[in-house]
Amino acid sequence: MEIFILAFFALGYLVLAGADIGVGMALPYLGRTPEERREVIAAIAPFFLGNEVWLVVTAGVLAGLFPKLEGELLSGNYPLVVALLLSWVTRDAGLWLRGRLTGRRWQSWWDGAIVAGSWGLALSLGGLLGGVLVGLTGALAVLPVAVLAALFGAHGLAFAALRLRGEPRRRAAALSGGAGEARTYALTASALLVVGVLAGLRLPLEPGTSGAVLVPAMLAMMPLMVAAQGWVWWTFRHRVTGPSYL
Template identity: 35%
Template sequence: MEILATIWFVLIVVLWMGYLFLDGFDLGVGMMMPFLSRSERSKRVLLNSIGPVWEGNEVWLITAAGAMFAAFPHWYASLFSALYIPLTLCLLALIFRAVAIEYRGKGHSERWRSFWTWALAVGSAGTAFCIGAMLALTTIGLPLNDHGDLVGGAFAWVSWPALVGGLGGLGFSLAHGLIFLGLKTQDEVRARSRRWAGRIMLPAAVPFLIWFAHSITQRTWLVIPVLIALAALIVAFFAVRAGAEKPAFILHGIYLIAGLAAVFAGAFPNVLPSSIDPANSLTIASASSSDYTLNVMLIVTIVILPIIIAYQIFSYRMFLGRIAETHIPEAHKLPVAIRS
């Protein structure tokens, strides 16, 4: 039954929305580490702002990819094989980012910390770009043959949708991270975050807005969610300028969710359009698993997903307060005898 496949398509879209909304600010904070922080203590403020939640936020990425694999194996196989190179780079970026967060505080030299600071920034930027490019390509299309395989070589995916999606992922994550820092920090870090957010929010949104607007060419009524996204973005911009970070953060999320709803609704019922022949496109019917598999997965999801969401809500409530440089102790220094 296509209704089960449709339900799973919607669930996977929701998972990608959740990932970009939650891990987006983690990536943005990571990208801003070398630029926003002027002292070691302020850098540690940035790290501590995402420290309790960044690993939990990445669960949404794993869950989204896993759901694609189980519910739509042909979609997963075609997309991940076509994008083997960028997704391998994305995996390396994720690894580099995680190692940077964990290893940065293990050394005591300026060179050590600087290296891992830049590793975190590059890993975060690479992840944001690759995820954005992948999602844009899966809604706009890849050159696929009638077997669902990429034609045109290993770099046939390099196209304007990949560029727009990648730059959009970078821009959204940067702006989202800066708004989050304004919401989570105090004093000078908060003030600098607000200034940066006010400068880059609108320019950084241009690539995503181009992607969102493309959905209108597929279904004209999708102008409604696109306009909602645009309105939410503009109001979020003025909220940031006014120092209302919480409404700005929520509105920036609405901008993302409305825009992603538009692009995936525009692609539906295709899960991976073919840019060379619409007949080669993968649809929810042709790419999905059996009804039995989808039923079992749905039952498990109904049981497990509320528990995961409840745990994340609990985690965020536990670490709800703002962080200031005065909350950060001096870095520990090894005795001379040990250093030598």
């Protein structure tokens, strides 16, 4: 049961947050003008905070139910974990601060922070997953990182094609061949799920001794998170029609 709980939250984060990470990576391509970039950001604005909750819960599950694995992942991948956290803060700072002032230079600076933070998240997550899956070292370690970062980018483009309209949607849908963005999103989501499952199968998943207390709490939380995520997706199911609060 502990393994199922960890897989549920970790895989949920990869698929859900992978979309907004990919959109941030492609922001300069999707939004060529300040107005277009605001619409692109509006595509992920209702989702990104809720998606991050899945990462927080995943970290809590690791610490509470798999303390040995958490220690091995942190000690063996300390630079990647630090890079992930710094990228997370950078990306979110860009999203929150870009709209606080109206100057072109101010917004361009924080747009750059969104792009840099999104790429940092994709590369650090790709490094963690690639290290577990392939275990390459040295220069060869770049290969799985590049492949997984490209997968995040493709997932984000498919999500953007589902959410945007006009010219930004046309750019995003180039990957989907036009109107096939739902199919492409399903394919990229499935690919991320496969990567996550394969990585999990290679990890030493040995539960700790606190499952009797934490497992019921986690099981109670899971339907609430699914319901909240479903509500957000249903509420914002329509395409973006203008800039958001960000």
